[in-house]
Amino acid sequence: MVCLNGSMNMDDRKRVQELFAEDTRVLISTDAGGEGLNLQFCHVVINYDIPWNPMRLEQRIGRVDRIGQGHVVRAVNFVFDSSVEHRVREVLEEKLVIILDEFGIDKTGDVLDSAQAGQIFDDLYVEAILHPEAVESSVDTVISQIHDQAKESQKSASVLGMVEELEPGEAQRLMAHPLPHWVESMTVSYLQANSGRAEKKRCTWDLEWPDGEVFSNIVFTGKDADDMPTARHLTLEDSRVRGLAMSLPRVAKGQPIPSIVIPGVADEVTGFWSLWEITIHTDLPAEASAKTGDWNQRRVIAVFLHDDGRVLMPTARHIWNQLLTVSPGIHGHLAGDLARDAFDRVMEVAEKQGKAIYDELVQIHRERLTRERDKGAYAFAARRRAVERIGLPQVRDHRLARLDREEREWHVQVERRAQIFPEMIPLLLIRLNGGGVND
Numbered sequence: 001m002v003c004l005n006g007s008m009n010m011d012d013r014k015r016v017q018e019l020f021a022e023d024t025r026v027l028i029s030t031d032a033g034g035e036g037l038n039l040q041f042c043h044v045v046i047n048y049d050i051p052w053n054p055m056r057l058e059q060r061i062g063r064v065d066r067i068g069q070g071h072v073v074r075a076v077n078f079v080f081d082s083s084v085e086h087r088v089r090e091v092l093e094e095k096l097v098i099i100l101d102e103f104g105i106d107k108t109g110d111v112l113d114s115a116q117a118g119q120i121f122d123d124l125y126v127e128a129i130l131h132p133e134a135v136e137s138s139v140d141t142v143i144s145q146i147h148d149q150a151k152e153s154q155k156s157a158s159v160l161g162m163v164e165e166l167e168p169g170e171a172q173r174l175m176a177h178p179l180p181h182w183v184e185s186m187t188v189s190y191l192q193a194n195s196g197r198a199e200k201k202r203c204t205w206d207l208e209w210p211d212g213e214v215f216s217n218i219v220f221t222g223k224d225a226d227d228m229p230t231a232r233h234l235t236l237e238d239s240r241v242r243g244l245a246m247s248l249p250r251v252a253k254g255q256p257i258p259s260i261v262i263p264g265v266a267d268e269v270t271g272f273w274s275l276w277e278i279t280i281h282t283d284l285p286a287e288a289s290a291k292t293g294d295w296n297q298r299r300v301i302a303v304f305l306h307d308d309g310r311v312l313m314p315t316a317r318h319i320w321n322q323l324l325t326v327s328p329g330i331h332g333h334l335a336g337d338l339a340r341d342a343f344d345r346v347m348e349v350a351e352k353q354g355k356a357i358y359d360e361l362v363q364i365h366r367e368r369l370t371r372e373r374d375k376g377a378y379a380f381a382a383r384r385r386a387v388e389r390i391g392l393p394q395v396r397d398h399r400l401a402r403l404d405r406e407e408r409e410w411h412v413q414v415e416r417r418a419q420i421f422p423e424m425i426p427l428l429l430i431r432l433n434g435g436g437v438n439d
Contacts, residue, residue: 001025006032006309010348013037031056039063043071048078050085052121054093084135088128091139099147119268120145183241184220187234190244204231209240251426253343256333259431264322267434271306272346273319275428278354280361280420295368295417297361300427303350311349319432334431346429358422369418376414380407 002016002024013032020027021041027033031051045064051057057077065073079086120142127138187207188198197208207215219231236242257272279298304316334342383403390396 002027004029004033006030008032031060033060033063037063038066040066040069043069043073045073045075046078047075050077050079050089052125054089054096084128084132085125087132087135088125088139091136092124092142095139095143096146099143099150119266180220180235183234183236186244187220187241207234251343251429254336254340256335257339257342257429257431258330259332259334259433260328260330261433262319262322262328263326265319265432265434269304269306269315269319269432269434271304271432272342273302273304273316273428273430273432274346274350274426275320276301276303276350276354277425277427278357278361279423279425280358280365281423282365282417282420295365297365299357299361301350301354301357303346303353304432305346305349311353313353328430331433342431343426343429347424347426350426351424354424362420365420369414372417373414376410380410 002019004013004016004027008016016027017037017039020039027039027042031049042064045061047057047060051060061073061075079089124138124142128135131138184205188205190196191198191207191209194210196210197206199206203219205215205218205220207218209215215232215234217231218234220234234241236245251274277298277300279296282295302313302316302320304312304319306312306315333339380403384400387396387399387403390399
């Protein structure tokens with residue numbers, strides 16, 4: 001038997017996991033083992049102390065019920081029969097099914113696994129203990145909160161996602177989206193910081209780029225654009241603006257980390273929020289990429305490391321949504337050793353969270369490579385059969401030799417595409433102090 005608890009460092013936890021995977025038959029863990037462990041080599045989970053939040057229970061079982069599991073997973077949950085806790089769980093799970101059916105597991109899971117959900121369930125169980133006769137009404141109140149939050153999460157996701165039909169109300173909301181403001185702020189800030197010029201004239205801008213090129217009578221497409229048909233609209237479709245967006249600076253270890261508060265985020269949400277780009281590059285020259293398309297793959301992931309050590313991915317997405325719609329307030333910076341230590345901790349967490357995304361990118365790359373190999377092999381075989389039917393020996397031999405050279409070159413290119421190089425780039429790192437000043 002081995003034990004795992006929150007006082008252990010990462011090396012100790014890894015040793016416990018290795019012992020459990022080898023000769024030890026039983027692992028006893030506190031809630032510290034509810035996240036970050038890969039235990040698909042076993043298939044029985046016994047939950048002795050049931051967490052109040054049902055998503056926490058799913059996370060525990062998810063340590064075992066994951067990719068690579070070869071057995072039927074059995075989960076045994078201990079709860080006192082006829083207790084308030086048992087009654088709350090019974091009613092809660094029954095009514096959560098309705099929300100799961102309406103919004104799906106992803107959106108509902110985002111709400112249940114967020115930092116804000118903890119307080120909701122704490123309040124529910126306190127209320128149930130104080131007033132056991134009103135369990136159903138207490139659960140109904142919580143279900144209503146979860147339903148509203150899932151609905152809001154679904155709406156906010158539609159700004160960055162795709163929707164099949166755009167409702168009039170949704171169209172109005174998108175029209176008011178602050179993307180034009182971001183483009184304007186990014187462009188003006190860049191020019192002011194790089195020896196350019198940005199001069200505001202009532203509702204338009206005169207812009208001078210560092211190389212001397214001048215854009216006059218500019219409006220950044222938004223609510224004012226339709227009122228000025230003679231103005232030039234500047235959007236992300238412009239090559240210069242798009243170039244700025246694609247070359248945003250990385251976060252460097254040791255640089256000051258802004259400490260901010262974000263309206264709409266619960267005060268207890270304190271920790272480090274970061275944005276990372278996960279990329280796989282191929283050893284392919286630019287001219288080859290121009291012929292075959294871009295083989296590089298990239299994804300962006302948001303990570304939130306709570307001050308209590310929890311990694312809250314749904315909360316990270318919620319913070320991202322808030323950053324897209326509100327203006328945060330900056331209340332100082334972390335610098336020096338504090339900034340370096342924070343960067344190391346966040347990077348360690350981001351690498352673990354990004355492993356699944358990296359594996360997905362590699363799988364996509366391998367599948368594309370397999371299709372490319374199959375398609376190329378079929379094409380060369382068909383061409384070879386056609387050349388071999390040529391009657392003149394000299395012509396046939398010449399074309400076969402040329403085809404052999406082309407095929408060898410093609411194999412070299414395919415093998416170069418098979419060589420991939422991973423990269424994880426920190427795009428943004430902030431210290432979050434909830435929705436109020438908690439310095």
